[in-house]
Amino acid sequence: MSRRETTKLETRQLILEAARKLFHTKGPEQCTMRDIAKEAGVSPASVVVHFKSKTALLEVALYEDIERTIANAVATMPHENASLHDRLMHIAHCMYGFYDNDRELYRVLIRDTTFEKAGENPYLTQQLEDYLQFFGAMIEQEKAQGTVQPAADARIAAASLFSLYFTVLMEFLRNPNMTLDMALGWLAATAHQHLTGILTPKEVKEK
């Protein structure tokens, strides 16, 4: 890597660190691009050169934190004999706990990214895709062990469980009165229901 390229990366990092700092201390909506530039000791125009918008900067600045949290959740996963439900809840616990550190910040981040047009948020989109793959693999593994029905579609199940996880997360970030335990309790109930179903056995058979 040439000298030019390394210094470029350095300024990029300076901006990212300054952004992370200010996003946490002042909140993403209270700090301006110029604030971040000043904190990084860099020209405002330079910030725009590296990140096309404040949202893009927000995405990149926080992406790694989320990545690290997921990695940690996976690393501390309970042993293989733990049930699928317990393992999913372990991950949810780690994630919700992480978001709980700064709900306001992550509310804005998720609002501004997940609702952009597809393609505007490549980092988080890719992250979600990996996440779903991982869940899908977990469920396939359960099939092999005979705890999940062979006919069940693992991809659909992974996406469904993520839907449940995501909707509870939204409410958690929106509503300051909701505690971490309440969020986890609600998710546990919905996830359990998804795993077991609600129709009576004869109805299921007829399907």
Place this chain on the structure above:
Amino acid sequence: MSRRETTKLETRQLILEAARKLFHTKGPEQCTMRDIAKEAGVSPASVVVHFKSKTALLEVALYEDIERTIANAVATMPHENASLHDRLMHIAHCMYGFYDNDRELYRVLIRDTTFEKAGENPYLTQQLEDYLQFFGAMIEQEKAQGTVQPAADARIAAASLFSLYFTVLMEFLRNPNMTLDMALGWLAATAHQHLTGILTPKEVKEK
């Protein structure tokens, strides 16, 4: 109602109609509060008197359209002997079809409302609550008929099915390549899975 109150309501309606028109023709992000005031033949300051922000105006302007669509979906519901799944899918079909008329507009609406802090969007919040009550009642009815397990929590089921519905809707609004049929197909698969579960029978028993 006094003359003063009626004229006040009239200007409010003028603003709402102008807003609806411009939101659809120019898109919500392309039209300014001043555009709307001009279209309504009203002072820009007056718009702010009636609606505290553009987002609040957006919420009120579109709330009734959604309300009407839901009412229509309920009115055209298939007969009672149709399965729970089919009835849910009928509603989803009506709703997705409605949003499909102007995906860009509803993407922005839903982004700007569902991710506001709780309490900022009273109309849609109430609407969702009513919606969930209605679903809950439908499921309780199924219990009475013996098609749904008595032990199943109807409120959890309603919220879960709505989660699945909502997440697919988000993707549908974000991704222009997704057709209405694809969205409905995906939702049908996830909803079916939620109703029937994925665990093998012996696992369910142990739970």
Place this chain on the structure above:
DNA sequence: TGTACATCAGTGAACGCGCGTTCACTGATGTAC
């Protein structure tokens, strides 16, 4: 190896735009007597 030129990351100032907010005001409607 040295020189002359090209490239390009970063600068700092300025621009236009839409937003919410504020202001003193006008004039029709409502009310007290």
Place this chain on the structure above:
DNA sequence: TGTACATCAGTGAACGCGCGTTCACTGATGTAC
């Protein structure tokens, strides 16, 4: 019933702010010969 005053919806202009974008520029780094 009539008059004098109070209320308040709506006006139009102005403000400050943050955003993305543009500009000519500087100066270090890279390259061609």
